[in-house]
Structure formats: structure tokens, C-alpha cells
Amino acid sequence: xxxxxxxxxxxxxxxxxxxxxxxxxxxxxxxxVRRIAFEPRLCDGDLLCVDVCPVxxxxxxxxxxxxxxxxxxxxxxxxxxxxxxxxxxxxxxWAKGEDLFTVFLCSACRxxxxxxxxxxxLE
Amino acid sequence: xxxxxxxxxxxxxxxxxxERTPNGYRLDYADDVPGIPNENGSLCPKGNAVLDLLSKxxxxxxxxxxxxxxxxxxxxxxxxxxxxxKLREIARDDPNGLMFFGSAKTYxxxxxxxxxxxxxxxTNNIDHCARLCHSxxxxxxxxxxxxxxxxxxxxxxxxxxxxxxxxxxxxxxHPVGFRYVIKAKExxxxxxxxxxxxxxxxWFSDIFLQLYPGTDVAxxxxxxxxxxxxxxxxxxxxxxxxxxFQELKKTVEKYTPKRVEEITGxxxxxxxxxxxxxxxxxxxxxxxxxxxxxxxxxxDNVRAVATLIAITGHIxxxxxxxxxxxxxxxxxxxxxxxxxxxxFPGYQAVTxxxxxxxxxxxxxxxxxxxxxxTTVEATHEALKGKLKAYYxxxxxxxxxxxNSRNAVKALRRLExxxxxxxxxxxxARLADIVLPATSMLENEGSLTNTERRVQWSFKAIEPPGExxxxxWIVSEIGKALGFTxxxxxxxxxxxxxxxxxxxxxxxxxxRGITPERLKANLAGIHWPCPSEDHxxxxxxxxxxxxxxxxxxxxxxxxxxxxxxxxxxxxxxILTTTRYVGHFHTLTMTGRSELLRKRWREPFLEVHPSDARxxxxxxxxxxxxxxxxxxxxxxxxxxxxxxxxxxAIPWHWGANILTNDxxxxxxxxxxxxxxxxxVKPVGETExxxxxxxxxxxGVVA
Amino acid sequence: xxxxxxxxxKCIACRACEVACEREHGRSFITVFEFESSAVPLNCRHxxxxxxxxxxxxRALFRDKDGAVMVxxxxxxxxxxxxxxxxxxxxxxxxxxxxxxxxxxxxxxxxKLPLxxxxxxxxxxxxxxxxxFSAKRRxxxxxxxxxxxxxxxxxx
Numbered sequence: 005x006x007x008x009x010x011x012x013x014x015x016x017x018x019x020x021x022x023x024x025x026x027x028x029x030x031x032x033x034x035x036x037v038r039r040i041a042f043e044p045r046l047c048d049g050d051l052l053c054v055d056v057c058p059v060x061x062x063x064x065x066x067x068x069x070x071x072x073x074x075x076x077x078x079x080x081x082x083x084x085x086x087x088x089x090x091x092x093x094x095x096x097x098w099a100k101g102e103d104l105f106t107v108f109l110c111s112a113c114r115x116x117x118x119x120x121x122x123x124x125x126l127e
Numbered sequence: 128x129x130x131x132x133x134x135x136x137x138x139x140x141x142x143x144x145x146e147r148t149p150n151g152y153r154l155d156y157a158d159d160v161p162g163i164p165n166e167n168g169s170l171c172p173k174g175n176a177v178l179d180l181l182s183k184x185x186x187x188x189x190x191x192x193x194x195x196x197x198x199x200x201x202x203x204x205x206x207x208x209x210x211x212x213k214l215r216e217i218a219r220d221d222p223n224g225l226m227f228f229g230s231a232k233t234y235x236x237x238x239x240x241x242x243x244x245x246x247x248x249x250t251n252n253i254d255h256c257a258r259l260c261h262s263x264x265x266x267x268x269x270x271x272x273x274x275x276x277x278x279x280x281x282x283x284x285x286x287x288x289x290x291x292x293x294x295x296x297x298x299x300x301h302p303v304g305f306r307y308v309i310k311a312k313e314x315x316x317x318x319x320x321x322x323x324x325x326x327x328x329x330w331f332s333d334i335f336l337q338l339y340p341g342t343d344v345a346x347x348x349x350x351x352x353x354x355x356x357x358x359x360x361x362x363x364x365x366x367x368x369x370x371x372f373q374e375l376k377k378t379v380e381k382y383t384p385k386r387v388e389e390i391t392g393x394x395x396x397x398x399x400x401x402x403x404x405x406x407x408x409x410x411x412x413x414x415x416x417x418x419x420x421x422x423x424x425x426x427d428n429v430r431a432v433a434t435l436i437a438i439t440g441h442i443x444x445x446x447x448x449x450x451x452x453x454x455x456x457x458x459x460x461x462x463x464x465x466x467x468x469x470x471f472p473g474y475q476a477v478t479x480x481x482x483x484x485x486x487x488x489x490x491x492x493x494x495x496x497x498x499x500x501t502t503v504e505a506t507h508e509a510l511k512g513k514l515k516a517y518y519x520x521x522x523x524x525x526x527x528x529x530n531s532r533n534a535v536k537a538l539r540r541l542e543x544x545x546x547x548x549x550x551x552x553x554x555a556r557l558a559d560i561v562l563p564a565t566s567m568l569e570n571e572g573s574l575t576n577t578e579r580r581v582q583w584s585f586k587a588i589e590p591p592g593e594x595x596x597x598x599w600i601v602s603e604i605g606k607a608l609g610f611t612x613x614x615x616x617x618x619x620x621x622x623x624x625x626x627x628x629x630x631x632x633x634x635x636x637x638r639g640i641t642p643e644r645l646k647a648n649l650a651g652i653h654w655p656c657p658s659e660d661h662x663x664x665x666x667x668x669x670x671x672x673x674x675x676x677x678x679x680x681x682x683x684x685x686x687x688x689x690x691x692x693x694x695x696x697x698x699x700i701l702t703t704t705r706y707v708g709h710f711h712t713l714t715m716t717g718r719s720e721l722l723r724k725r726w727r728e729p730f731l732e733v734h735p736s737d738a739r740x741x742x743x744x745x746x747x748x749x750x751x752x753x754x755x756x757x758x759x760x761x762x763x764x765x766x767x768x769x770x771x772x773x774a775i776p777w778h779w780g781a782n783i784l785t786n787d788x789x790x791x792x793x794x795x796x797x798x799x800x801x802x803x804x805v806k807p808v809g810e811t812e813x814x815x816x817x818x819x820x821x822x823x824g825v826v827a
Numbered sequence: 828x829x830x831x832x833x834x835x836x837k838c839i840a841c842r843a844c845e846v847a848c849e850r851e852h853g854r855s856f857i858t859v860f861e862f863e864s865s866a867v868p869l870n871c872r873h874x875x876x877x878x879x880x881x882x883x884x885x886r887a888l889f890r891d892k893d894g895a896v897m898v899x900x901x902x903x904x905x906x907x908x909x910x911x912x913x914x915x916x917x918x919x920x921x922x923x924x925x926x927x928x929x930x931x932x933x934x935x936x937x938x939k940l941p942l943x944x945x946x947x948x949x950x951x952x953x954x955x956x957x958x959x960f961s962a963k964r965r966x967x968x969x970x971x972x973x974x975x976x977x978x979x980x981x982x983x
Contacts, residue, residue, distance in 0.1 A: 017911075019884045022904035022923075056884035058908065091911055104878060104912050114916025119860035119867040123835045154850075156945050169948045172846040298839040303948040309837050327839050330864045707841045721846045 005049045006068040009042060009075075013061035016040060016077035016092035020053035020062055029053060033079060036088055041074035059098065082110035084117070129155055130587035131649055133574055134174045135232065135567045136710050138453035139281075139304040140576030141165035141174055142649060145568060145587035152178055152588055162650035164281055164304065164576060171302040172708045172722060177568065179719030185549060186563035187592020195539075196556045196824075203593065203603070206560055210518075211607035213543045213559075214248065217515045222249030222495070226505045226514050229255040229466030230521030230597070231455035233564070234572025235581070236626035237597030238457070239464040239472060239634075240618065241520055244605050247492050251477050251499030252514075255466045256522050257458050258502040259529070262793040263420035264451040265462060267429025271437065271680050272449070273673025274474065276459065279412065279448030280578040280653065280665045281307045286446035289408035291319040291401075293432060294343065294418015294799075298327040299707040301452050304577075317408075319401050321346065322418060323702055324732070324774055325767040334401045337769060338391040340702045340800035341689035343419055346398070347431035348686065349387030351438065352379045353402035360406065361440030368672070369437050371681035378683035390686060392769065406439050410446030416454070423690040423797035425790045430682035437679040443668040453577040454711075456567075460575035463636060463654070468499030473634040489633050491616030501794040503528060503787055509537035516543035520597060521564070525553040525825060526712035526780055529796035530755045530787035535825055547600060550714045553824050563594040570596040572623040573645055575654070578665070581640050582651035598623050639663075689800035690788035693771070697753060697802035699737065701784060703777040713778050713827050729776040730763040733805070737773065738764045741805050748813035751775070753803045756783035758820070759813040773805065780826025828894030829956045830873050831930070831944055837951035840866035844943035844952060848928075854921070856928035857943050868952060870943065871896065871917045871928040882912035887925075895930035 007020075016038050021029040028046035032039050051064045077092040089110045096108045109117060129144035141164060142157040154177065156168030189206035190198035201209075217224045227245040229238045238255075245253040257265065265275030272278070284290060284307040298305045305328075312318060312331065320332035323340050338346050354360050355376055365372050384395035405411055413436055419428045433449055441447040453459050465472035475482035478496055487494050500508060506528065508514045517538065528534040538544055538557045546558040549566045567574075569590040575581045598620065605618030613619065615629050624642040631638055636654040639661045644652060652663035671677035693700055708726040709716045716722045731749050733741075743749050745764040750757060751773075760775055768774050775781045786801040808816075820826040840861045845868075849855040857870035873896045880888045880896060887902035888909060903924040910918045910925070918925045931941040939945065944954045 017906060017908060019904065019906040019908060022906045023885065056904065056906065058882070058884055090907060095911065099911050104882070105914065109916070111910060111916035111919070114914065115858065115869055116860055118915045119869045120862065122833060122869070123860075123862055123865045123867045125835070158940075158945065165948075168945065170843060170847075170946050171841050171948050172843045175843055175846040175850060175946055178850075299841070302839055302841040302843070305839060306949050309949050325864070327866075330839075707839075708846075721849055725842055725845065 005051055005064045005066050006044065006047060006070065007042070007051060007053050007062045008065050008068060008070065009073055010061045011073070011075035013059055014040070014075060015059055015061070015094040015098045017058065017095050019056040019058060023052040023056045025050065025052065033090065036079045038077045038079055038092055039074060040077070041072065043072055044070055080108060082113055083108050084113040085110065130585050131157065131160070132568055132587050133582050133584040134170065134456060135177060135180070135715070136173045136456055137301060138455060138458060138577040139164050139301050140456055140574070140580060140582060141170055141303050142582070143168065143170060143174060143177070152181070154178055160649045164578065164580070166306065169303055169306070172725070173710055173716055174303070176716070176719040176721045179721065180566050180568065180715055181588065181591070182718040184551060184718070185591045185594065186551060186561060187594060188563060189593070190561040192559050198561065203595070206562060207603045207607050210545050210560055211604055213516060214518070214604070215608055217543070218248045223252055223499070224513070224515035225250050225252055226500060226509070226517045227253040228502065228517065228519040228522050229253065229461050231256050231458035231461045232521040233567065233597045234457060234570070234574050234584070234623065235460040235464050235630065236572045236623040237520065237601055238461045238466050239626060239630050240598055240601040240605070242465045242472070243490065244601055246486070246494050247490055247605070247610055248608070249495055251468045251495050251497060252505065253466055253499060254468050254502045254505070255458070255461045256455065256502070256527065257462050258794060259421070259527060259796065259798070260417060260454055261420055261451055261458065262501070262795045263422070263425025263429045263790060266793040267426050268433055268449065268451070271430055271433040271682055272668060274667070275462070276579050277448070277450050277577050278442055278667040279450060280580070283446050283448050283666070284308060284412050284414070284450065285310045287311055287316055287408070287410045287412040288446070289317050289319065289405050289411040291321065291405055291411065291413040292328055293321040293413060293415040294420070295414050295416035295452060296322065296326040296328050296705065297414060297452070298331070300416060300454065300705055302707055304452070317404055319405065323769065323772055324704065334397060334404065336393045336397055336401055338393050339769070340700055340772065341422060341424070342391040342686065343422070343428045344424060344431045344684050345382060345387050345390040345686035346393060347428070347435050348379045348382035348684070349384055349391070349398050350402040350405065351375070351435055352382045353384060353399050354406045354439065355379060357403070359403065360438040364440035365438055369679040369681050370676070371683065372438070374683045375434060375438070375681045378685070408441070410444070411439065411441040412446070412448050412450055413441075414450040414452055416452045418799060420451070421795060421798040422800065423788050423790050424687055425795045426792040427682070427684040431684050434681045437681055443666070445666065448666070451577070456576065457574040459577060459579065460573070460581070463575055464630065464634065468501055472630065473636055486633065489615050491612050503789055503796055504794055506534050506537040506787075509540055512540060515541065516545070517541055518545045519554060520547045523552045523554045523712040523714055525557070526782060526827065528787065529782050529785040529798045531780070531782040531825055532756055533787060535823070547597065549594070550718070552712070552714050553827070556824060562600055563592065564600060565590040565594045565596050569594070570623075572598065573627055573640070573642070579653045580651040581637070581645060581654060582649065583642070583645035596623070598626055690797045691754070691786050691801045693802045697804045699803050699805060700772045701751065701753065701801050701803040702772060702774045702799050703781055703785065704774050706776050706778065709776070709778045711778065717827065729760045729779050729781060731760040731805070732763050732765050732768045732774040734766060734768050734770045734772070735764050736770045738762065742807050743805060744807065748808045748810055749805045750808045750813070750816065751784060751803055751805050753784040753786070753801055755786065757816065758783050758826070759808065759816045773803065778827070780820065783820065783825050829954050830894070831870065831941060832953045832955045832960065833868060834951050834953070835865055835867045837949040838866040838868055839949055839951075841948060843946045843948055844868050847942045847946040851942055856926070868943070869915065872915060873930060878912035878914065879909035879918060882908040884908060891932065893930070893935055895932070897929055897932070898925055898927065900924045
């Protein structure tokens with residue numbers, strides 16, 4: 005069995021890259037762009053990538069032969085401080101679609117804003 | 128096994144446990160001991176970091192200086208011999224050529240021994256850091272109530288209906304003790320905060336009186352003016368338990384709210400509101416600290432506030448009292464045990480022939496009846512060449528004294544300087560002999576917190592290298608000086624407990640506070656405790672005051688400005704502050720990464736209008752200058768200070784700027800108010816100034 | 828299921844909680860945020876309905892028997908999805924796994940309070956069972972009302 009990647013569906017979240025034990029999946033973040041690459045020669049067919057993908061962008065096929073494949077994703081900026089985050093624009097769109105949040109903030113801004121809200125409960 | 132110790136930091140006197148583990152020590156919280164000052168065993172950030180005292184650069188062996196700042200290790204025998212020889216030599220010439228500093232950072236037992244040593248050598252030149260902080264309290268409260276200590280306990284603060292916090296950033300200086308204020312507020316109590324800055328304590332205020340530094344007497348008199356005018360004082364209490372009311376009434380007549388507003392900058396309506404709220408309270412407590420005491424009028428300041436408390440009858444009953452908050456964990460004990468130039472242990476005057484005869488008999492030697500020098504006076508005398516030697520235990524005057532450059536010059540002028548400490552401090556660097564002491568966690572003894580609560584702290588940690596307990600070091604020097612008589616006439620002790628028993632025998636307030644009782648009761652005993660079956664005295668003055676006539680002596684004082692006020696050359700008032708995560712001169716907290724990373728540097732607080740006026744930027748560097756020195760710090764632009772006032776934490780060395788003009792009675796320097804000027808500087812210039820100051824040894 | 832209640836009305840920004848947590852864990856999982864005249868200590872809220880647990884693709888996040896949200900480091904792949912999901916911004920990646928407040932499990936097992944709660948000098952942090960806590964508050968308030976009325980009652 006080998007994984008096949010639907011890069012259109014993929015949101016660039018890196019769950020598959022982190023789950024992959026062989027290094028067949030890799031990524032790099034440079035100048036606000038993320039590149040995810042799959043090298044089939046390193047794949048051991050474990051399909052952990054299939055298990056973890058939150059949007060079903062990877063599926064396993066038996067006896068599949070594929071060449072190297074990759075895609076690039078724009079990294080998103082925090083909507084409060086403007087700093088580049090380690091999440092892609094597609095990820096953020098997906099998360100908003102899942103109702104995780106309406107405004108996208110980096111972790112630091114989330115902490116400060118939620119602390120402020122808790123504190124404002126005082127008044 | 129968990130060993131119960133008392134925190135080595137502040138005057139709240141929190142209890143905690145230290146336990147040995149296979150690879151070191153760990154800390155645990157004393158949530159199972161009823162009645163201790165820190166309920167539930169809670170600790171502030173410093174208490175949580177006590178194990179960082181086990182730092183690598185602890186003093187491990189006695190050191191002898193070959194030249195300034197360059198030391199060789201010597202044996203204890205040699206170090207003690209040399210110290211004894213030098214002290215004997217100078218004492219033979221004139222014992223008043225010696226000056227001794229006891230320590231608020233060590234136990235009652237060694238403090239008792241240091242003053243005993245000084246006195247047996249023939250001098251009353253013995254003092255300690257209380258001079259720099261609460262000497263105004265000791266003198267001021269003695270004048271009004273007859274004794275200079277907190278009149279109640281923390282539980283009374285919890286029970287009060289109004290808590291007035293005067294010149295005291297309570298939430299940052301005594302965080303665990305602040306819980307009592309919060310609990311009082313939960314019950315509906317009102318909090319009045321008097322402070323030039325909107326501190327974290329002021330966050331909790333219902334009435335905030337933001338006065339200019341150095342105008343406390345005017346404010347106190349203004350409050351009393353309103354209270355007397357509206358007849359809100361406790362007439363029965365004034366009649367029955369005080370003297371001096373008529374004179375007071377006359378004096379405060381001219382301190383109308385309008386006039387006081389002009390002097391202090393506090394709006395007249397707030398003065399009225401605060402006065403009425405305080406006077407009408409069923410139960411009220413006033414706490415205070417450096418904002419009130421560290422002034423060239425500190426003695427007057429304390430007397431004025433004590434008088435305010437007395438005329439409103441808020442003393443001598445539960446939920447009421449005068450609560451000066453001591454800073455160090457054993458500054459109260461050092462005072463109690465006579466580490467002061469004018470009294471023997473138990474506040475018995477050296478000039479009182481009867482008391483002196485008692486101690487002459489007790490210690491078996493003639494004693495001087497002449498009041499000795501206080502710490503800053505000693506600096507001035509040393510500069511003139513009148514003092515030959517200092518023996519300093521656990522204090523760092525190079526950083527802690529106002530106008531600290533003078534302190535450095537003075538110490539350099541001495542023929543002989545002995546420093547007994549746990550770390551190589553800025554002061555130790557100037558010493559001829561450095562004696563390595565154990566920290567309080569590595570030693571046992573009794574210590575006394577702000578509430579006059581005496582607690583026993585057990586030995587929990589093995590000392591580093593050859594460090595020895597303070598009581599042992601002083602005893603060895605005493606013996607080497609020939610004081611080998613038996614019992615109280617010598618220095619032959621097997622343990623700290625032996626010393627405490629001697630203290631029981633000569634210090635009336637500690638008579639019944641024996642080692643056995645303290646070890647059996649971790650919550651301690653409040654002095655006065657006249658006998659072994661006496662439970663201690665949490666609340667003072669329930670029937671009478673300790674003045675000769677048993678009444679409170681109301682003080683009529685007039686407002687006078689600080690020794691140095693702003694002018695064209697130095698247009699701003701400089702005051703000093705603290706951080707909750709640091710303690711004093713950073714000898715201890717500066718060695719904890721946990722604390723250092725959270726409180727990295729002093730920030731100069733500047734009001735936006737002053738920042739604009741002098742071209743200072745938030746986070747930019749400022750050069751601060753006074754007539755005594757220069758210093759640099761980064762700026763924090765904030766409305767927490769008033770226009771015309773700037774404020775800086777002193778831990779890293781801001782005392783290079785402050786004024787050592789002294790209060791004539793308490794001899795405390797005017798630390799909280801002096802005139803300064805500021806201007807922006809670049810980072811390179813700022814670094815250069817700091818390097819220069821560090822090379823001089825005057826800042827951290 | 829008890830949790831840590833934050834009462835910002837009592838926080839004095841002393842950071843004892845941070846120091847205690849860092850001392851025991853090597854890094855602090857609670858941070859105090861200071862504002863103009865108040866402060867808020869913030870740590871993982873161990874939410875009853877935790878977005879992080881729902882977002883985790885490997886089921887590394889789970890709830891233990893006390894209801895605390897915990898990370899199984901063997902299953903965690905450090906993918907950041909919990910970071911994206913958490914409204915409080917709590918998860919941090921250390922090395923290859925996510926780390927956050929674990930409500931001091933060894934202390935809980937011995938019936939002790941989490942460190943931050945234990946050390947907090949003013950009670951800004953407390954360990955409460957939410958429904959019990961609300962019930963106590965309601966009762967306390969009701970008592971204050973009752974007291975006032977009986978002060979006015981004649982003959983008392």
C-alpha cells in the first residue's frame with residue numbers, strides 16, 4: 005500500500021509529516037511559504053499519514069507507484085500582531101470553517117487576549 | 128524527612144519544609160501547621176526559590192586579603208586569631224574606634240552574641256540595617272506608645288473594617304501577608320492606600336491618596352484636622368488613655384484639607400473622605416513601611432500616624448492596631464536583642480544605670496554607658512578617620528546605604544574590615560578578612576517576625592565547604608579575645624539553644640520563650656512572654672501603654688519638606704521602589720535564575736508629561752543624576768507616578784543617587800526623596816556608565 | 828471534577844505560581860499577564876469540552892480520571908492542531924511533542940493541591956469543583972441578604 009496525496013484538499017497542517025516515521029514526508033518553511041514533499045522511495049507503507057490527516061487528503065492505494073510529489077502553501081499571519089505563524093492560510097480557512105475561531109491569532113496573542121477577557125470579567 | 132524552616136527572606140516569617148533527596152534537596156509547603164503566618168503554606172516567588180541559595184559561589188573558606196579584592200584562603204584558626212588580635216589592639220587604644228553591624232538576616236542567637244561582644248569590648252557602637260529602614264518606627268512608636276513594635280498580629284488585619292496602608296507597597300513587599308487584606312476586603316472592609324505611586328497595592332484601594340514624597344506629616348495632620356473638626360475622634364479613649372490632645376488640636380487646626388492639598392497634591396475631598404472613613408470604622412489597622420519611615424522626618428512621620436491611630440481609638444483591641452511591616456525576616460529580633468547603639472537586649476537603655484549594672488553583673492565586666500554610633504553616622508565618622516575597624520555580619524552597605532559612594536569611601540578608609548557573610552558581596556570585596564557563614568537554612572536558631580512572633584527554624588541543609596554558623600564564629604572570636612568566663616560571662620556555648628537560654632535570662636520580653644517551647648510549637652510565641660507558662664502576647668496595649676504614665680503621648684508635629692527639594696538644576700523628585708521578585712541588594716535573589724529572568728533590571732518610572740518634557744522614550748535609556756552620583760536605567764513611561772516624580776527599584780544600586788541627610792532622632796537617611804535630573808542616553812553610553820560604576824564597586 | 832479557578836480580583840502579579848511551576852517542571856505552564864490595574868494568571872483550562880482533544884489526530888490528548896486534559900507523549904506527533912484549536916493559546920511544542928499544564932498528577936494522586944494553587948499567596952488560584960463552588964457562592968450571598976433583613980427586624 006502506498007499513500008496518494010490530494011494536494012488541493014491538503015491544508016498543509018503537517019500532521020502527516022510529523023506522523024511519518026521514515027522521513028518520506030518532509031517540509032520546509034521559508035519566506036512565508038511552506039513546501040511539503042513526499043519521497044516514495046523512503047515510504048514503508050505504514051500509512052500513518054492516512055490515519056492522521058484531518059481533511060482526508062491522503063488515501064492509501066495498493067500497489068501504487070508514484071513519483072515524488074510536493075506542494076506549496078502560503079503561511080498565515082496573526083490577525084492581531086501581524087507576525088508570521090506556523091499555520092498555513094488554508095489551515096486557517098479550514099479551522100474557521102470548522103468554527104474553531106472567527107479571528108485567527110497566534111498563541112501569544114491568544115493568551116494575552118484571553119487573559120484580558122478573564123480580567124475584564126472583573127468590571 | 129521534612130525539616131521545618133522559616134523562610135530566609137521577609138518579615139512575614141513564612142514556614143516551609145525542606146527535604147533531602149538522593150540528588151539534592153526539595154521544598155515542600157507547610158499546609159499542615161495551624162496558626163503560622165502563611166496560611167495553607169503559601170509562599171511568594173522568593174520563598175519558592177530558596178533552594179537557589181545553594182549556588183556555586185557561596186563562601187566556603189575564610190579569606191584574607193592580600194590587596195583590595197584579592198584574597199587567599201586561610202584556616203579558621205588563623206582567621207579568628209587575626210580578627211581577635213586586631214580587635215583587641217584597637218579596643219585597647221579606644222574601644223569606640225570599633226563599629227559592629229549585627230544582621231537582620233541571621234538568628235537571634237548570633238545577634239545577641241555580636242552586641243555582647245561589642246559591649247564586653249567596651250563600646251556601644253553596634254547597629255544594624257534597621258537603622259536604614261524602621262529606626263523611625265522604633266523611635267517614633269516608643270515616643271507615642273512606649274515600645275517600637277507592631278501592636279497586633281496579621282489576624283487583626285483580617286478582622287479590620289478599614290485598612291490604611293501608608294507608604295507601603297504591601298502586595299509586593301509582603302505578598303503572603305497581603306492575603307489578610309484580601310480576606311478583609313471579602314468581608315467588606317475598605318482599603319485606603321497612601322503612596323506617591325499607583326502600586327499593585329493601590330489596585331486594591333477604595334480610596335487612593337497619591338501624595339508627593341516627603342509630605343506625610345501634612346497628610347496625617349490633615350486627616351486629624353478633619354476628624355477633630357467633625358468630632359469623630361474617640362473622646363472616651365482620648366480622655367482615658369492619652370495625653371497631649373489640646374496641643375494636638377491646636378497644631379492641626381491650620382492643616383485644613385485645602386492647605387494640605389497644596390502641600391501634598393492630594394485633593395481635599397479625598398482627604399475628607401479618607402479621614403471620615405478611617406475615624407468612623409469600628410475596627411481599623413494602619414500598616415506602614417519605607418514610604419513613611421525613610422525620611423529625614425521619619426521620626427515625626429511615625430509619631431503623626433501613631434497619633435492618628437490613638438485619637439481614633441484604633442488600638443489595644445482585636446482588629447485594630449499600628450502595624451509597621453518589617454522587611455527582613457529577623458530585623459525585629461535584631462532590634463529586640465539590642466543590636467542598637469542605645470539599648471541593651473530588651474530595649475533597656477545603656478544610659479540607665481540600673482540596667483547597666485545588671486548587665487555588668489551578668490556579663491562580668493564593666494560596660495560603657497555612652498550611646499554609640501548608628502550605621503550612617505559611623506560612615507560619616509569613618510570618613511573622618513575616627514573609626515578604625517568594622518565587623519560586619521550579613522549586610523551589604525555598599526549597595527544598601529543612601530549616598531552609597533560615601534559608604535564605599537568610608538570602608539576603604541578603615542584600618543581593618545571584617546565581613547561575615549554567605550556570598551562574596553560588594554562589601555566583602557573591600558574586606559581584610561572574610562568569614563564564611565552558613566545560611567539560615569544550614570543552621571538553626573530562633574527568629575522574630577513583624578508580629579513579634581518568635582519561631583524556631585531547624586537545620587535542613589548541610590553547609591558548603593567550611594562555612595560555620597554565625598553564633599559559632601562570634602563565640603570563637605569572643606573566646607580568642609579572652610572572654611572565657613563561665614556561663615554568661617564568657618562565650619562557651621555548645622549550641623544555639625544555649626545562647627537562647629542566656630537570652631531568656633536577661634531579656635524580659637523573651638523570658639519564657641525557651642528553645643523547648645519553640646521547638647514544640649512551630650507557630651511560635653509572641654513576645655512579651657514573661658514566663659515559661661505564659662502563652663505570649665499577640666495584642667499589645669489592651670489596658671495600658673508602655674510609656675511611664677501608661678498613656679499614649681500624642682505628638683504634635685509640623686510639616687517640613689525633605690532635605691532636598693527640586694530646583695532648576697535638579698527639577699524632579701526621585702523616589703525608590705522594590706520588585707516583588709527581588710530582595711534588597713540581590714545577594715540572594717540575584718543568584719536565582721527563576722527570579723532573575725522575571726525581574727531582569729530596574730526600570731525608571733516616568734510620567735508621560737515628564738517623558739515628553741525631557742525627551743525620554745519608553746524602553747529607552749535614561750541618565751539619572753543627583754548631587755551625589757549618576758546612574759542609568761531604561762525608562763518605563765507610566766501614569767503610575769505623578770508628574771514631577773520619578774521612581775526606580777533600588778536593588779541594583781540606585782542608592783548611588785539618594786541622600787544620606789539624617790533624621791535627627793532616628794538617624795535614618797532621607798532615602799525616599801531627593802532631587803534629580805534626567806536625560807536620554809544611547810545604549811553604548813549607558814553601558815559605559817554602568818561599567819564604570821561596576822568597576823568602582825558601587826553597583827551590582 | 829475539580830479544576831483551577833482563576834480569580835483575577837485577587838491576583839497581585841507576584842508570579843509565585845510561575846516560579847513554583849518552573850521549579851518543578853523545568854518550565855512554567857502558567858503565565859501571569861499584567862494589565863494597568865489588574866493581573867490574570869493563565870494556564871490550561873482543562874476544558875470540559877476541550878477543542879484540543881477534538882482536534883488531535885492521533886488521540887494523544889485524553890482526559891484522566893480527575894478530568895484533567897493530558898498529553899500521551901507516545902502518541903503525540905507534535906502536529907500543532909491543538910495549538911490551532913485552543914482559544915487560550917496554551918499548547919506549546921517542546922522538542923517533538925506538545926507540553927502544557929498537567930494539573931500536577933503526582934500531587935493530585937496524593938490528595939495534594941496543584942503547585943500553583945498551593946503556593947498562591949492570595950488565593951487568586953483555587954482548586955474547586957465548579958458546581959460545589961457555585962453552590963457555596965449562592966449560599967454566601969443569600970446569607971448576606973438574610974443578615975441585612977434581620978438587622979432591621981424589630982425586637983432583635
